[in-house]
Amino acid sequence: MVEAEAGKEAIRRALRSLRRRHLVEEGAHRPAIEALARPFAAQAVEWKEKAEKHELELQQCYKAQSRLSEQLVTEIEEGKASKALLKEKETLITTMQTELEQTREENTQLKQSLEEKTSALDLIIQEHQAVKAELEQALTKQKVAEDENRNLIDRWMLEKMKDAERLNEANAMYEEMVLKLKSAGVGGIQHNALQEADGIIRRSEAGYMDIMETPIPSTCRITIRAHDGGCGSIIFQHNTDKLISGGQDQTVKIWSAHTGALTSTLQGCLGSVNDLAVTNDNKFVIAACSSNKLFVWEVNGGRPRHTLTGHTKNVSSVDASWVKSCVLASSSNDHTIKIWDLQSGFCKSTIMSGSNANSLAFIDGDTLCSGHRDGHLRLWDIRSAKCTSQTFAHLDVSSVSVSRNRNFILTSGKDNVHNLFDPRTMEVCGKFKAMGNRVVSSWGRPCISPDENSIAAGANDGSVYIWSRLKKDGVPTILQGHSSSVVSSAWCGLGPLATADKHHIYIWT
Helix, strand or coil: CHHHHHHHHHHHHHHHHHHHHHHHHHHHHHHHHHHHHCCCHHHHHHHHHHHHHHHHHHHHHHHHHHHHHHHHHHHHHHHHHHHHHHHHHHHHHHHHHHHHHHHHHHHHHHHHHHHHHHHHHHHHHHHHHHHHHHHHHHHHHHHHHHHHHHHHHHHHHHHHHHHHHHHHHHHHHHHHHHHHHHHHCCHHHHHHHHHHHHCCCHHHCCCCCCCCCCCCCCCEEEEEECCCCCEEEEEECCCCCEEEEEECCCCEEEEECCCCCEEEEECCCCCCEEEEEECCCCCEEEEEECCCEEEEEECCCCCEEEEEECCCCCEEEEEECCCCCCEEEEEECCCEEEEEECCCCEEEEEEECCCCEEEEEECCCCEEEEEECCCEEEEEECCCCEEEEEEECCCCEEEEEECCCCCCEEEEECCCCEEEEECCCCEEEEEECCCCCCCCCCCCECEECCCCCEEEEECCCCCEEEEECCCCCCCCEEECCCCCCEEEEEECCCCCEEEEECCEEEEEC
16 A cells, blocks of 8 residues: 555656646747747748647657556556565465475374384294295195105005905806806896805995895886976985976976875975985975075975075085985085085085086085086085095086995986996996987986996987996897987886986886
8 A cells, every 4th residue: 555655646746747847848938939929920830830749749748658657557556466476475385384394294204104114024024934934844744745645545556456356356256157057047046146246345335235136127117297398307215116206397296106196296496496305214305496496395294394595596406415314415507516404404515616516416424426517527525615536527427326325426428428436436437328328418317226237317319228237248228118308217226217208207117
């Protein structure tokens, strides 16, 4: 405000000075004006021109004075703006100085933190070196254990070779007895010789059951139309003639294999039935379904017991433990195998597999075998959920089943071959195939006879092929009668063979 007042005062002084100058000039020119007023015609024009010229110069002076005044006001305003900007810059500098002090303090704190972390890192490096030394010691111990394990395996293989030699001796004795009995023609003695020769080694093993020789069926005795839309799986109850079937009509039915009569229908299943299982005490039936669930019923009364949920995709297979009546295993297309507790209805453990398991079966109370799409047969310890052994079986394993005395694992694959494995060595001890026998996609379920001497498998053309494990020629017995692909087969412990296609179940004797 003081500067503005000073500027205005300066303008007023300049205006007064110009007025005084104008008055002085006016007084100086007065004689001339008076002289012009005199009657001198010759000088009048000249003086008039000079007067006009001076008047024009005076106007220009006024204009210049006005421009100077405007410039002075503009410069004063610019000075005010510059002063305000200067104050802002000073404020900004003060703020930046404060921030700089804060940044310096933070930098100091970060330096201290860095030093602490560097010390911690040095400590971790020392600990890592100590752990590395312990790891090297553990690796050394592991190498020693592997060497010991290798020696044990060598000794075990030697014992297996001795067992194989004993088995070969038994087979040779069997063939010799068969030849003698053929020449003698005594049927009863031949059966006794068969039991004596073929069972010398396996009869002494744990879990062996003395089972009568199973006859090869040749005639379809009963035909059952079981399910609308098709039958998915069949299974016999243990040591009875009760046949259980499940199909696409979302039902599970129980039949008499002796009469073909329907004895019970289990309702409540959601989705098509892919596989069936029955507990070792015949109290519960379990169905694996396309709805990602398993359904459990009580056989007596048909009351639903549990709905087992946990799989995220189609449940492809299920089996119940041969030893523990409350333990189940199931496989799904979600790359998992789940172990279930039937008492609580909850999943006890989950086994992750890199390849989907198409089929599975229990070998004993804690060991499970599974056939996978990558072609491998795997053994699992359900207590540790670890794979204990694996071997390549087929291009794609479609089915796995275990013989009644747990001496053989039967696998089938999309290469149209059926293999028998020894679960103790995971070696192939039998291979069965025929020109017309084509496996039915991923759903073909072959089976082993109760006496473990025959293998039955359905084919894509509706035929049922039965091979003898004891015959060396590999020529199968072929049963005709089905009108479509045979998807499942089951051999009753009491003798009859059941096979199922899309429309019917056949009982063979």
